[in-house]
Every structure is written in structure tokens, then in C-alpha cells.
Amino acid sequence: MTEPKLRIRGLGKTFHSDKRTVEALRGIDLDIALNEFVCLVGASGCGKSTLLSIVAGLQDHTVGEMAIDGDPILGPGLDRGVVFQSYTLLPWLTAQQNVEFALRAAGKDSAACRAIAREHLELVKLENFAGHYPAELSGGMKQRVAIARALSYRPKMLLMDEPFGALDALTRQQMQSLLTQIWEEHKLTVLFVTHDVEEAVFLADRIAVMAPSPGRIVQQFDVGLGRPRHEDLMETPEFMQMQRQVHRAILDAARPQAGAEA
Numbered sequence: 001m002t003e004p005k006l007r008i009r010g011l012g013k014t015f016h017s018d019k020r021t022v023e024a025l026r027g028i029d030l031d032i033a034l035n036e037f038v039c040l041v042g043a044s045g046c047g048k049s050t051l052l053s054i055v056a057g058l059q060d061h062t063v064g065e066m067a068i069d070g071d072p073i074l075g076p077g078l079d080r081g082v083v084f085q086s087y088t089l090l091p092w093l094t095a096q097q098n099v100e101f102a103l104r105a106a107g108k109d110s111a112a113c114r115a116i117a118r119e120h121l122e123l124v125k126l127e128n129f130a131g132h133y134p135a136e137l138s139g140g141m142k143q144r145v146a147i148a149r150a151l152s153y154r155p156k157m158l159l160m161d162e163p164f165g166a167l168d169a170l171t172r173q174q175m176q177s178l179l180t181q182i183w184e185e186h187k188l189t190v191l192f193v194t195h196d197v198e199e200a201v202f203l204a205d206r207i208a209v210m211a212p213s214p215g216r217i218v219q220q221f222d223v224g225l226g227r228p229r230h231e232d233l234m235e236t237p238e239f240m241q242m243q244r245q246v247h248r249a250i251l252d253a254a255r256p257q258a259g260a261e262a
Helices: 048-055 095-105 110-123 139-152 169-186 197-203 231-235 237-254
Strands: 006-016 021-032 037-042 063-068 080-084 157-161 190-193 206-211 216-222
Touching: 006 048, 021 048, 021 216, 037 048, 037 197, 037 237, 048 157, 048 190, 080 139, 095 110, 095 139, 110 139, 139 169, 169 197, 197 231, 197 237, 206 237, 216 237, 231 237
Parallel strands: 037 190, 037 206, 080 157, 157 190
Antiparallel strands: 006 021, 006 063, 206 216
């Protein structure tokens, strides 16, 4: 069998404080194949963002193991690009300079930084805004800069935590279409957290549903819709049926008995 790009086995996370102990994640097993697009969905508080943060190396896990291409994940690394809901751009740098900043951290020389940053701003259709500062950009534009920055140093995986959650409905739909276009043209391995079922069905090859208390994966769906994907796909019976199935699974997982101990 082909080694998965990302392999997670028996992952658990427990938070300790003076007042109480909270088991946030338990027994997470997940494989993501090369160039596969996987969405994590579930009710608020089920641990989606915690799991993604652990994969990014931004939080420690309590038990279990993770590996990318067979190499253990021991902390943050340039093999993973991360995009959050907040844009995390440096306000004193232009769009071009924000992308270059990440490339310099990856050890690229000045000429390479300029060329690669320009290439990736073109990829997200912002070449005409390379000299603009974040305060001069719309929310969707800022997120496109963040995506260009995350892709610029050629990570093995792209990790996205509700990246379009703060955008208005129209801009969000435009960003979803742009992301699918980038994925289809350049092939990326993506782990994407969202609370929006329609978004998950539109973007993903596979959807993993998480239940809370403690957070765990309880069901997975192969989306099975053709590519390339366009907005009119959302009106098809197949799309709406998959959306209903995933939504029902989230509701079932969030019921109190779904997290009860046997």
C-alpha cells in the first residue's frame, strides 16, 4: 500500500488546569493521501481546530503519533503551510513583502523571493495589488495574500482553519472557487476545517465528521462528486443529498448520547 501523506494514529489531547482536566481529543486515526482534499466538520467545541493546530505543530498532543511522508511531526515546519481565519499579515509590509517574508524565513535569496512572491500573487490573482498594504486590501484580498504566502515555500501540506469564515457570502463563494481552481491546477494535500457543510461538500474529496466530549472522528464520507467543480454543482440532487447526509451525521454526533461512555 502507498504510504499516506499524513498519518495519525491514536492521537489524544488533554488539557490540565488547577480546577479541572478536559479531554479535548481521543483516539484520532486519520490518513490523508497525496493530493487529497479532506475537510473536518462538526459542532463547535468538537476539537477540529485543536486537531489542525496539533498537526501544524503549534500545540503538543498527549498521546498518539503523527507523521508526514513517514517522518514524525515534532513541531512547526516548512513542510506544512497554515492559513487561519485571521489573516495574520504584517501590516507594515506590502502584499509582496508579506509573501517574501515567509520565503526569506525558508532561506531563499532576495532575487528568488521577489520572483516566487510575484508568481504566487499571480496565482491568487493579486498581481496588480502587490504594492498594497493590508489596510488597503479587502478581507478576501488579505486572505488571498495569506494563501499565496502559505503556498510560496512549497509545503507538503496546506492546513486551513476556517479560512473563509470571516468573509461575506459572495466573497466566501469566490474564495472557495479560487481554492478549488488552485487545487485542481497544482494538486495539493489539504486538511481544511470548516463549520459550513455546503463548503465542505463543495471543496472536499472526503469529509471527516467529529463528535465532541471528547473530540473524535465518528464518520467519514467520500464525496464522490466530479471535478473540476463549479458553483452550479451546488444545485444538483447529488450535491444536496451529500449535504443532507453530512449535516445529519453532525447532528447525530452532537447529541449527548453520542459522547456517552459505554
